[in-house]
Amino acid sequence: MESILKFFEEPIVSFAVLLAVILTVPILVERFRIPGLVGLLAAGVVLGPNGLHLLQKESETLSLLAEIGLLYLMFVSGLEVDIEEFRRKKYRSIGYGSLTFAIPLIFGTVVGRLFGFDWNASVLIGSLFASHTLLAYPMVSRLGVVSNEAVTVTIGATIFTDVGSLLVLAICIGINAGDFTATKLAILLGSLAIYSVVVLFGFDWAGRQFFKRTGDDEGNQFLFVLLAIFLASLGAQLIGVEKIVGAFLAGLAVNDAVGQSPVKEKVVFVGSVLFIPIFFVNLGLLIDIPAFIASISSIWLTLAIVTGLIISKFLAAYGAKLLYHYNQDELLTMWSMSMPQVGATLAATLVGYRAGMLTEGVLNSVIVLMLVTATLGPLITSRVAPKLITSDTTLEPDTTPSNWGAGTTDHPFTVVVPVYNPKTEQYLIEMAALLARYESGRIVPLAIATAQANMDTPTIGAAMERSEALLANAKAVSQEIGVEAEPLLRIDDGIAQGISRASREQDASLIVMGWGRRTGFRARLFGNVLDSVLWSSHCPVAITRLLNSPSTMQRILVPIDNLGSASSRTVQFAQMLAAANQATVTLLHITDRRASAGKRAWTESQLAMSVAKWAPQLKPEIQVVSSDNVVTAILQAAKSCDLVVLRSLRRRTNAGLDISDVTTQVAQQLTCSVVLLGEPQRSQPGVVVNQTRDQLATQA
Incomplete structure (x- = not known):
């Protein structure tokens, strides 16, 4: 004893x-x-x-x-x-x-x-x-x-x-x-x-x-x-x-x-x-x-x-x-x-x-x-x-969303697609190609070989051979869809740094990535490739879990949590994908269960006005649903959809303790394809929830 x-x-x-x-x-x-x-x-x-x-x-x-x-x-x-x-x-x-x-x-x-x-x-x-x-x-x-x-x-x-x-x-x-x-x-x-x-x-x-x-x-x-x-x-x-x-x-x-x-x-x-x-x-x-x-x-x-x-x-x-x-x-x-x-x-x-x-x-x-x-x-x-x-009519100039995604002759709409996993490469390239074709732009399949002390080591030689094979496959996929592809093989100190630097050099309009599983204490403490890219990228990053080919997605759901400009990029992303695919878009806004019919009608009209400003070419179906459980309402609406596009937010508290986020709970339970759209730091500080990505990774 x-x-x-x-x-x-x-x-x-x-x-x-x-x-x-x-x-x-x-x-x-x-x-x-x-x-x-x-x-x-x-x-x-x-x-x-x-x-x-x-x-x-x-x-x-x-x-x-x-x-x-x-x-x-x-x-x-x-x-x-x-x-x-x-x-x-x-x-x-x-x-x-x-x-x-x-x-x-x-x-x-x-x-x-x-x-x-x-x-x-x-x-x-x-x-x-x-x-x-x-x-x-x-x-x-x-x-x-x-x-x-x-x-x-x-x-x-x-x-x-x-x-x-x-x-x-x-x-x-x-x-x-x-x-x-x-x-x-x-x-x-x-x-x-x-x-x-x-x-x-x-x-x-x-x-x-x-x-x-x-x-x-x-x-x-x-x-x-x-x-x-x-x-x-x-x-x-x-x-x-x-x-x-x-x-x-x-x-x-x-x-x-x-x-x-x-x-x-x-x-x-x-x-x-x-x-x-x-x-x-x-x-x-x-x-x-x-x-x-x-x-x-x-x-x-x-x-x-x-x-x-x-x-x-x-x-x-x-x-x-x-x-x-x-x-x-x-x-x-x-x-x-x-x-x-x-x-x-x-x-x-x-x-x-x-x-x-x-x-x-x-x-x-x-x-x-x-x-x-x-x-x-x-x-x-x-x-x-x-x-x-x-x-709230105060908008910063660089957050005004009216021409997001629009390319020019000097700077065409460019989608950078880091490729690493042959199993997910096909769908990533397809999505990037659909978006680029709609904007008359180009895609840059990107492979990173991490630098070694000596450039003649067998390790870096094998990494370059593997990267070249991935890039060749990416170019073949883009040619099938009819989009210009400019494969890029880069040697860099780290994968995340290479992606961020190459995207900046290519003046990328968007980065399309899949996600992988985190492993080990060091990965949780010091992050992974996805974390670092999201923190350092100069342009939006689309984090994808694609269960089917993007070209087959006909019904897209976009939950909207407010009527301000914060959700505009999410709507515009859905617009580009829908136009490229001839798909339909549903905007879903959840109000309090006690909201009157007049309040719901007013909210719907405000959403319609906002969409006309953000994405004038988009003619979405707008649903305003009254519910006390936002997560359940979104999951119910998602049952009839092929893809859900979510805006990802980092939760902040003075105590430094994470608080559950609707995005986290929704992404955990969705059974269809998902895109989490993260904003660059310069226009929307702190925009990605680690907890969300960790839990999504377990679903992949």
């Missing part, structure tokens, strides 16, 4: 339990429409000292991993702040940021004083109200309303609120340390100012220089980002400030250097699958169920915190409405987007709790606050944000 107990005390056992929890719990709870974060918190409660005792909060291994998770959470929060959106509307972002920081800060301070906390702890509680987490960002991005000024200003205000609340936290913790005079406060503020300048400008410069000199070496770039997190955190601790302040500033500092590169995906991936979930499990270990129930039974503190936050965020949004003359829908969107309290709020609460400034009742109340606001905020956004589309 003793040996068994000792076995369970081994650190490796705790780590194995954590991995099992992270792998299974979010999947299970999301089936019941419960957020994965809630499941991780609950798992911590069940497995912790108040449950099965499988995990102990005193464990050094768990404490270290949770500490890294806390720093990672704050770093990702800074990394995912959209600097460009802030710069576009910086003055109004600062204005709204000041309102949504100051008003909740005052409300939170009042709540603290009403419940007997001293001034220092009360101000700390106010700082918890001041920040917010952009959980609804993926939603507004998918709806195509990010360019609406109210949305842009709310996104930009995140920088001001998060930085401000963390600075207040740093000062409150410093004062709590004792023997804190005005001189020491001035020294702390001065040190903090110097430290912030060093991190924000020094790390930014260092990051740009390092990324410039390392080129495509993603491994070293990834290590640089990790080093930046921990150096900034240690620097913050040296000047007497909480480590999470340094981690957040490090995220802001390397934001521009990392940009929308593949390295960002790897950084967020490591945090989202390992360190951040461990932090939430560890947070669950701190929850004492009897105390939690007691704090709920004496509900006044919890009610005051939740109500105060919701009211104060609304008053801030209402002030912005009066200042900047926003309409009612924009007011509600700003309110709902700034309501959720997850990342910075939980991190700061935990720091205050560990410092002895906040009671267990406040910690439990903040967990309830997280659950309420993380549910209510996105729910309101989902109902209100679609109404912004009609007033």
Whole structure:
């Protein structure tokens, strides 16, 4: 018996339990429409000292991993702040940021004083109200309303609120340390100012220089980002400030250097699958169920915190409405987007709790606050944000879709088709040829032989022979269809780099690719060829799973999730394929089940007007279906179709945790051919869901 107990005390056992929890719990709870974060918190409660005792909060291994998770959470929060959106509307972002920081800060301070906390702890509680987490960002991005000024200003205000609340936290913790005079406060503020300048400008410069000199070496770039997190955190601790302040500033500092590169995906991936979930499990270990129930039974503190936050965020949004003359829908969107309290709020609460400034009742109340606001905020956004589309008329020049795909004499419509697998080559070439023939363009079958140290090695000779055979077959297929083909054999350092560079050199209008299976930990961590091409391509990429010849596809379904220009390329792609094939196109839009007949008719007319602008030659059938289950409605419509064309989106959260996407669920269950159309980074940042591609690969 003793040996068994000792076995369970081994650190490796705790780590194995954590991995099992992270792998299974979010999947299970999301089936019941419960957020994965809630499941991780609950798992911590069940497995912790108040449950099965499988995990102990005193464990050094768990404490270290949770500490890294806390720093990672704050770093990702800074990394995912959209600097460009802030710069576009910086003055109004600062204005709204000041309102949504100051008003909740005052409300939170009042709540603290009403419940007997001293001034220092009360101000700390106010700082918890001041920040917010952009959980609804993926939603507004998918709806195509990010360019609406109210949305842009709310996104930009995140920088001001998060930085401000963390600075207040740093000062409150410093004062709590004792023997804190005005001189020491001035020294702390001065040190903090110097430290912030060093991190924000020094790390930014260092990051740009390092990324410039390392080129495509993603491994070293990834290590640089990790080093930046921990150096900034240690620097913050040296000047007497909480480590999470340094981690957040490090995220802001390397934001521009990392940009929308593949390295960002790897950084967020490591945090989202390992360190951040461990932090939430560890947070669950701190929850004492009897105390939690007691704090709920004496509900006044919890009610005051939740109500105060919701009211104060609304008053801030209402002030912005009066200042900047926003309409009612924009007011509600700003309110709902700034309501959720997850990342910075939980991190700061935990720091205050560990410092002895906040009671267990406040910690439990903040967990309830997280659950309420993380549910209510996105729910309101989902109902209100679609109404912004009609007033969102701001289009960037390079995203205007009117002439996508049109070739000229000097630059004919060019489709690059990387060929590697003889089993899928035929259908890929057929699809590319159909599109190119419709546009009077050309196709470039592309084969990549990876470079070796010596050009005379048998390995590269065999690779070139294989590539030449694939290109010869590709040219034969294109000749059968009557399309000009210019096969290209390229020797390059890597397959992905070769595809991206050759496509740029050929001035490609489109890249058509199939997908393969991912294998191994390295492939999941550092990506595969498809990932890299999607990140680096200058033109749209069509990711295909073709079960039949494209020339036989007569019924094409295009689900449309909004009425803005974001879906235009998907419609135009379907138009080109339909015209080349004499096929019919059905545009499917899913509305809320409670939508009236008049609302459905209005939506259908708006879709028709949009299609007339995007694809004037297309005469599609437009279906507006009322349903509470979007996935089921699309799958039902797809039963009578040969091909479904989906627009692929990357899901973003401040916590770095993936959220289920309609595209993912649809692609998993479709039994017909599928095309996922990804946009180039320059016009539509972050447009591909890794989760979607992983799950599609298992279907291939």
